[in-house]
Amino acid sequence: MKICVIGLGYIGLPTASMFASAGCEVVGVDKNPKVIDALNKGEIIIEEKGLAELVSKVVKDKFLRGSLVPEEADVFIITVPTPITTQKKADMSYVISATESIVPYLRKGNLVILESTSPVGTVDELMIPILEKSALKIGEELFVGHSPERVIPGQILKELVFNSRLAGGINPISSEKIAKVYKTFVKGEIYLTDSRTAELCKLAENTYRDVNIAFANELAKICEDLNINVWEAIELCNKHPRVNIHQPGPGVGGHCIAVDPWFIVEKQPDNAKIIELSRKTNDSMPSFVADRIKRILSTINSPKVTILGITYKPDVDDIRESPLIYLIDILKKDGIKVSIYDPHVEKYDGNATDLITAATGSDLLVLGVHHGSFKELPFHKLAEVMRHKNFLDTRNFVSLSDAKDAGFSCYLLGNN
Numbered sequence: 001m002k003i004c005v006i007g008l009g010y011i012g013l014p015t016a017s018m019f020a021s022a023g024c025e026v027v028g029v030d031k032n033p034k035v036i037d038a039l040n041k042g043e044i045i046i047e048e049k050g051l052a053e054l055v056s057k058v059v060k061d062k063f064l065r066g067s068l069v070p071e072e073a074d075v076f077i078i079t080v081p082t083p084i085t086t087q088k089k090a091d092m093s094y095v096i097s098a099t100e101s102i103v104p105y106l107r108k109g110n111l112v113i114l115e116s117t118s119p120v121g122t123v124d125e126l127m128i129p130i131l132e133k134s135a136l137k138i139g140e141e142l143f144v145g146h147s148p149e150r151v152i153p154g155q156i157l158k159e160l161v162f163n164s165r166l167a168g169g170i171n172p173i174s175s176e177k178i179a180k181v182y183k184t185f186v187k188g189e190i191y192l193t194d195s196r197t198a199e200l201c202k203l204a205e206n207t208y209r210d211v212n213i214a215f216a217n218e219l220a221k222i223c224e225d226l227n228i229n230v231w232e233a234i235e236l237c238n239k240h241p242r243v244n245i246h247q248p249g250p251g252v253g254g255h256c257i258a259v260d261p262w263f264i265v266e267k268q269p270d271n272a273k274i275i276e277l278s279r280k281t282n283d284s285m286p287s288f289v290a291d292r293i294k295r296i297l298s299t300i301n302s303p304k305v306t307i308l309g310i311t312y313k314p315d316v317d318d319i320r321e322s323p324l325i326y327l328i329d330i331l332k333k334d335g336i337k338v339s340i341y342d343p344h345v346e347k348y349d350g351n352a353t354d355l356i357t358a359a360t361g362s363d364l365l366v367l368g369v370h371h372g373s374f375k376e377l378p379f380h381k382l383a384e385v386m387r388h389k390n391f392l393d394t395r396n397f398v399s400l401s402d403a404k405d406a407g408f409s410c411y412l413l414g415n416n
């Protein structure tokens, strides 16, 4: 089976590689010549556990190759970005151009699968009219559907194989064909449904998480006011066999949880009230943390803050939609000097080369991201270089006793 994968990002490249490792002939298509050049040398330009070795093998064994343009194939899989605009609307331009790019190569019996997370109606209302330009009968000569991924960065290769998946066709035969294609490497259950249901499920899965994080963040605000430690309260609530309150934090980042709920709000603004309010609650956390920082520094002239971690979640290099970037902007706009240290991020303006350099002359250390390497911070060394010894943990991650032993005044998000 020959497969053409359009879009070689965090999802497209691992997916293309999994099909290639299952023995399919795979052409990976991307507009970025750097991605294609690297791929055809068997190299990658994104960070994901195990991917470099896999890509190098399947390219060497000639199961996977890169191309700037599509080719005829049995199956076309679209894994391009679906970003959000500043007006919180879905930017479908990449899906539209990817769909248009494959039309000249479509042949009778082909299957087109959209993997990109998309608003409900993308397959039947947006893609089908474009695919009809192939003059193939949709659902009879050309089969189409949506099969969203459920993988988490850092675990992608394992979860691509073992997570269950939806096969959402525009008609039952399309769903069957989608399921058959993924069965080449997926060991998880594959559930048949229609394209609109599959589109909604992907969005609902991530929205479920965003709403529950918003509940935790709202509890953090309530507990600060009631002089309760929210982390202790949530831990005790979760002893209940049917309660699973999520974790508060400085906000919700990434190109999934922070984005997908807006795709539902856009289509259903009158019904998606809890969903919209949850998004706004999570997006309020950077300024909530900034207010706490300003209270801590209120007696210090021209204060300097050091932010530890700027990625959207721990132990990744991805800063997309990171709440810490928003927090840094708010602090800088308020005239507060900010230094940054994140060992997972190679290139970011102001990212210090090491922790002590970042903390030198600082009045407050803020733990923004709970990277494993921040679990044991050298508080005694930090105390020697900082101007004031204040520490704010926004993730309840670091043992505050170590900081207190070194003479730090300690603060915790969600605790007064």
Ligand code: SAJ
Pocket: 117, 149, 150, 151, 152, 153, 205, 206, 209, 213, 246, 247, 248, 249, 250, 251, 252, 253, 254, 255, 256, 257, 312, 313, 314
């Ligand atoms: N976060 C919290 N509190 C929590 C959990 C997460 O503040 O209790 C924050 C994180 O710090 C991060 C954001 O939320 O900023 C998102 O984190 P995440 O752990 O949800 O990670 P993602 O976005 O990489 O992965 C999610 C997953 N979706 C679900 O768990 C329902 C993953 O399975 C999806 O495949 C992925 O989105 C996606 O690509 O859609």
